[in-house]
Amino acid sequence: xxxxxxxxxxxxxxxxxxxxxxxxxxxxxxxxxxxxxxxxxxxxxxxxxxxxxxxxxxxxxxxxxxxxxxxxxxxxxxxxxxxxxxxxxxxxxxxxxxxxxxxxxxxxxxxxxxxxxxxxxxxxxxxxxxxxxxxxxxxxxxxxxxxxxxxxxxxxxxxxxxxxxxxxxxxxxxxxxxxxxxxxxxxxxxxxxxxxxxxxxxxxxxxxxxxxxxxxxxxxxxxxxxxxxxxxxxxxxxxxxxxxxxxxxxxxxxxxxxxxxxxxxxxxxxxxxxxxxxxxxxxxxxxxxxxxxxxxxxxxxxxxxxxxxxxxxxxxxxxxxxxxxxxxxx
Numbered sequence: 001x002x003x004x005x006x007x008x009x010x011x012x013x014x015x016x017x018x019x020x021x022x023x024x025x026x027x028x029x030x031x032x033x034x035x036x037x038x039x040x041x042x043x044x045x046x047x048x049x050x051x052x053x054x055x056x057x058x059x060x061x062x063x064x065x066x067x068x069x070x071x072x073x074x075x076x077x078x079x080x081x082x083x084x085x086x087x088x089x090x091x092x093x094x095x096x097x098x099x100x101x102x103x104x105x106x107x108x109x110x111x112x113x114x115x116x117x118x119x120x121x122x123x124x125x126x127x128x129x130x131x132x133x134x135x136x137x138x139x140x141x142x143x144x145x146x147x148x149x150x151x152x153x154x155x156x157x158x159x160x161x162x163x164x165x166x167x168x169x170x171x172x173x174x175x176x177x178x179x180x181x182x183x184x185x186x187x188x189x190x191x192x193x194x195x196x197x198x199x200x201x202x203x204x205x206x207x208x209x210x211x212x213x214x215x216x217x218x219x220x221x222x223x224x225x226x227x228x229x230x231x232x233x234x235x236x237x238x239x240x241x242x243x244x245x246x247x248x249x250x251x252x253x254x255x256x257x258x259x260x261x262x263x264x265x266x267x268x269x270x271x272x273x274x275x276x277x278x279x280x281x282x283x284x285x286x287x288x289x290x291x292x293x294x295x296x297x298x299x300x301x302x303x304x305x306x307x308x309x310x311x312x313x314x315x316x317x318x319x320x321x322x323x324x325x326x327x328x329x330x
Contacts (some may be wrong), residue, residue: 018262018296020198023191023225026184030300031219031259036211037245045242046223059278060316063309064105066277067094070306071266071299072136073114075234084119087128095310102317110306111295112165116141117158124162135165135200139190142171142204142233149187155193166190167200169233172207175217183217187224200228200266200299203248206238211247218251228264234301239269242279249287268301274312277305 034261054062072091074083091110100106113123123134136158140146155166168190174183191199196211205214218229229248232239245267252263265288267280277300284292294300315321 018291019261021222021227021261022268024223024259026181026182026220026223031180031216034212034215034219036215038211038243041243041246043213045246045283048076048282054078054278056316060103060313062278062281063312064103064108065293066274066281066300067108067306067309068111068301069295069298070094070110070292071112071114071268071301072306073234073268073301073303074112074119075116075137075141077113079116079119081119081122084113084115084122085126087115088113088123088132090306091127091132092130094306096315099310099313099317103313111299114165114167114301117154117161117163118160120158133164134162135167136161136163137167137169137202137233140166141167141169141202142235144171144204152189152193155190159195159197160191163197165198165200166194167202167230169202169204170217170221172204175203175213177210180216180220183220184224187221187226191225196279198227199225200230200264201226202230202233202268204233204236205231205240205244205248206236211243214244214247215251218248218254219286222251222255222263226263228266228288228299229234230266230268230301232267232269232301234269240267240271240301241295242283245280245283246287249292252311253288262297264297264299265292266301271300271302272304272308274309277309278281 043075072087074087091113094108094110100108109130109132112133112135113127114137115123117136117138120134121134127134138154138158139151158166172188187201203214203217208214208217221229231244249265252265256262271277284298311321
């Protein structure tokens with residue numbers, strides 16, 4: 001069964017940014033009382049594809065929206081300045097100009113470019129003159145096990161180099177041992193070190209064992225002032241999943257209900273197909289509504305997703321699928 005037309009064709013115009021999350025005092029009673037019905041969560045997400053199918057021009061509109069929400073990412077040990085510059089060129093022009101003209105959206109860009117600290121200055125220079133922010137992964141990414149003072153210092157260095165967003169990794173041991181005060185204090189200090197840069201808290205959900213732990217970690221990070229909560233580093237065995245996403249975004253909804261503050265969401269790792277992006281967009285629309293379909297509140301952490309979206313858009317325009325090498329990152 002397809003959705004109604006207003007739901008299926010998203011507004012592609014940007015929305016004004018919301019008030020930044022100031023955080024709140026740690027509420028241990030709220031954290032302790034969190035419950036997650038795992039079977040209900042899995043049942044809800046498993047039915048999503050059949051109930052939220054989109055086709056033709058509606059699918060094209062949703063895929064264009066997805067492009068505007070991508071944090072185009074390279075986090076490889078063999079990253080070079082040349083690779084990052086090519087990625088930034090792709091961020092500026094994510095789809096061939098003639099295709100965007102035909103689709104009525106010339107000038108479309110991705111949401112951000114995400115790199116290691118070493119490549120922040122290169123990315124900032126390559127994106128000069130655009131509104132595309134640079135995000136830096138930080139705090140001993142991906143394990144988060146380097147000395148604490150160095151993790152805090154790394155945030156400051158990335159902000160100084162020009163990063164406007166910092167993706168930090170939490171200490172998973174605090175979640176696994178239930179040390180919520182330690183997680184709160186850590187997140188609070190990392191948020192302060194970011195200054196004006198927005199902070200995305202990476203929970204590494206594949207390592208947290210239960211959905212209840214995911215929910216509790218999500219709430220504590222939001223209480224400590226996280227602007228976004230993010231699923232994964234992309235380096236875990238299990239990364240973003242729909243059940244984890246539903247758990248996290250319902251925590252976002254609960255936090256907004258209690259505080260009036262909107263917090264963003266970023267699924268990352270393993271999202272490489274256009275059909276997967278559509279599922280996440282449908283989930284966000286159903287659970288949180290239109291405000292969370294804008295770059296200030298929703299991002300995809302992805303490197304190969306853009307290529308598949310391009311292929312789907314070309315198929316929509318021409319009726320033919322092109323080879324993947326026609327849509328390379330650089």
